[in-house]
Every structure is written in structure tokens, then in C-alpha cells.
Amino acid sequence: AQSVTQLGSHVSVSEGALVLLRCNYSSSVPPYLFWYVQYPNQGLQLLLKYTSAATLVKGINGFEAEFKKSETSFHLTKPSAHMSDAAEYFCAVTDTGGFKTIFGAGTRLFVKA
């Protein structure tokens, strides 16, 4: 069965610092992987997705994620945090040919001035 684990329910960084949000997945077949962002009182929006093309995926707002099959990881990074990046981030996985997406529990990112 698929599963997603996001390490750290809360991450705090200073403005301008590196953002690293961790996601590990479990899947019996090559997965499709997603990162979504949720701003306060809004629905989720897609940041980026991995669909078996390039292992380094670039998304919106300067975020990127690298698919590492050997580590079953899909960590999200951004070189320099901005105050507007403060939000909750969700990693999600779907098996190819599968039908339902499994979401992680989410990581809330705080950005300090």
C-alpha cells in the first residue's frame, strides 16, 4: 500500500535561508509524486509534480524537488525563503495506474524576519 511520511510537522527558517521540507514515500510501483501548498483559509494549490520524466522537478515560486528512488524520497527545497512562503505544505503520492492520491500529514513552514 502507498504511504507518505512528512518529517516535521513544523519547520521554521529565517528569511533568506534555505527551505528543506522532507517527504518519504512507500509505493510498490513507480509513483507519481506531488507537492501542494495551502495558504491560510484556502484550498491546496499544486507546487510541482514528478511523473517519471526528469528526477529534478522545478515548480512555482522558486521551489524544486528531487526524486530519489534509492532513498524513496521527494524532498522540497527553495534556496532562499521569503515571508510569503509561510504556509502548509503537503506531499502526496499516487501509483501509476492507481486511483487515489494519498496525502501526507503536512508541514507548516514559518518564516522569520
Add this chain to the structure above:
Amino acid sequence: NAGVTQTPKFRILKIGQSMTLQCTQDMNHNYMYWYRQDPGMGLKLIYYSVGAGITDKGEVPNGYNVSRSTTEDFPLRLELAAPSQTSVYFCASGGAGDTDTQYFGPGTRLTVL
């Protein structure tokens, strides 16, 4: 395009009451989903639909019902509301199943007292 719209935004129910959460999408997506979001738990799939007239249960369907009479609309019915159904409910739609991006509505915050 409005995308995915949900009504109402907020609702307070008494135990035992019933209500319908409305969801409409204007992107001509075949796939639609209902999730609930509880703090620290990520999103849990309640029901999903692959097209008009076709629905199926997700991970947490008990206490809910859905119908899909048109491509655009996917209402969620709560019968005999219970405090355990206090949550934020999100509707989403997608074009090609779970391997495609899901587009989320703004959510409905429901409290059952």
C-alpha cells in the same frame, strides 16, 4: 474561469441535523473528489467520482453520501451529523485521474455541536 467553487464557506450544525455541501467545477473534469482535513492528519478521501453517474467510496465514507448527475456538480450529503464530522471539507477536480493535478475549492468549515 471560476475553477472549483464550494458553498457554504462556514456552517454550524446541531447533532442529528443533515446538510448538503455543494461543489461545482467549470473545467470539464471527469474526476472529482471530496476530502476532509483535520489538524495534523492531512487530507482523507471521503468519496470520489470518475464521471457523471459513477461514484465510489474513499478512505472515510461513513456518515456521508454523494451523487454525480452532471459533470460539473458533485454534492456531498451529511446525514445525522455527529461531532466527529467537525472538519474542513475540500472538493477537488482533475482531468486524468490521480496522475493528473487536482484543483481544490476553497473549503467548507463545518462545526457540529
